[in-house]
Amino acid sequence: MIDVVIAGASGRMGKVLLEAVAGAADLRLVAALERAGSPWLGRNAGELFLGLDARITDDAADALATATVLIDFTRPEASLHHLALCREHEVAMVIGTTGFDADGKAAIAEAAEDIPIVFAPNMSVGVNLALKLLHTAAKVLADGYDIEIVEAHHRHKVDAPSGTALRMGEVVAGALGRDLGTCAVYGREGVTGERNGQTIGFATVRGGDVVGDHTVMFMGLGERLEITHKASSRLTFALGALRAARYLTGKSNGLYDMQDVLGLKD
Numbered sequence: 299m300i301d302v303v304i305a306g307a308s309g310r311m312g313k314v315l316l317e318a319v320a321g322a323a324d325l326r327l328v329a330a331l332e333r334a335g336s337p338w339l340g341r342n343a344g345e346l347f348l349g350l351d352a353r354i355t356d357d358a359a360d361a362l363a364t365a366t367v368l369i370d371f372t373r374p375e376a377s378l379h380h381l382a383l384c385r386e387h388e389v390a391m392v393i394g395t396t397g398f399d400a401d402g403k404a405a406i407a408e409a410a411e412d413i414p415i416v417f418a419p420n421m422s423v424g425v426n427l428a429l430k431l432l433h434t435a436a437k438v439l440a441d442g443y444d445i446e447i448v449e450a451h452h453r454h455k456v457d458a459p460s461g462t463a464l465r466m467g468e469v470v471a472g473a474l475g476r477d478l479g480t481c482a483v484y485g486r487e488g489v490t491g492e493r494n495g496q497t498i499g500f501a502t503v504r505g506g507d508v509v510g511d512h513t514v515m516f517m518g519l520g521e522r523l524e525i526t527h528k529a530s531s532r533l534t535f536a537l538g539a540l541r542a543a544r545y546l547t548g549k550s551n552g553l554y555d556m557q558d559v560l561g562l563k564d
């Protein structure tokens with residue numbers, strides 16, 4: 299049995315993670331974390347998803363004391379706080395939070411020297427297969443194709459472009475031998491001049507309850523290839539996070555992504 303703690307349990311992802319854990323025979327929820335001052339503190343996770351029985355607490359150190367893995371879909375500042383505690387208590391971590399800056403990513407890589415971590419901006423199996431397909435497409439369409447990435451998310455998302463769109467850009471840029479840091483173009487306005495064929499463009503759409511749509515276009519002369527993924531429920535991310543948690547059991551340290559979890563690396 300894998301003993302898990304879920305951070306941000308009353309959040310949009312937290313709730314579906316609870317649902318996924320409740321439906322998994324090999325995982326047991328030992329505690330749910332909420333921030334200090336949350337109205338959920340002192341209550342039972344069974345109130346968030348029927349059938350569960352675990353305390354909701356803001357005492358992360360205490361919750362982690364008996365845990366095998368922490369699944370964290372919160373905010374970068376919260377995830378980095380939890381990261382330090384997981385390192386101290388030797389608890390594996392699945393980090394789904396997006397929006398980390400370079401220092402935050404470096405802190406995750408450093409902690410992974412001591413504990414095993416899966417860190418992925420999108421835990422859906424379909425998206426991670428799409429990353430593999432994008433690598434292949436970019437290799438074949440290296441010359442003469444303009445590449446644009448369009449993503450859409452619900453109105454509550456606070457960062458843009460999405461972590462998944464950026465990851466798709468990194469994979470494509472990497473396959474082409476380009477550096478996304480210098481070839482990315484984030485939105486266009488006014489007199490932009492003609493398109494530079496070396497760039498990778500990003501466009502962001504926000505609204506309604508869109509769970510997450512991503513399309514990468516390879517636009518050449520006489521044809522256009524589009525690789526699209528559409529998530530219809532957040533459960534896809536939660537089920538991927540559970541696969542990641544299972545993958546980490548028995549590992550002592552290391553930084554992994556969903557390509558590792560799904561065996562998609564060459």
Ligand SMILES: NC(=O)c1ccc[n+]([C@@H]2O[C@H](COP(=O)([O-])OP(=O)(O)OC[C@H]3O[C@@H](n4cnc5c(N)ncnc54)[C@H](OP(=O)(O)O)[C@@H]3O)[C@@H](O)[C@H]2O)c1
Binds near residue numbers: 312
């Ligand atoms: N990797 C993936 O597959 C994937 C998929 C979907 C979403 N995400 C990412 O997951 C994260 C959460 O998304 P969401 O839609 O679930 O957001 P959300 O509904 O706002 O939930 C965030 C949760 O984290 C808690 N939290 C925020 N700041 C905290 C802090 N400083 N200390 C402790 N708890 C804190 C929130 O508590 P309060 O309500 O009290 O603020 C809430 O329970 C985002 O970064 C999102 O981009 C990743």
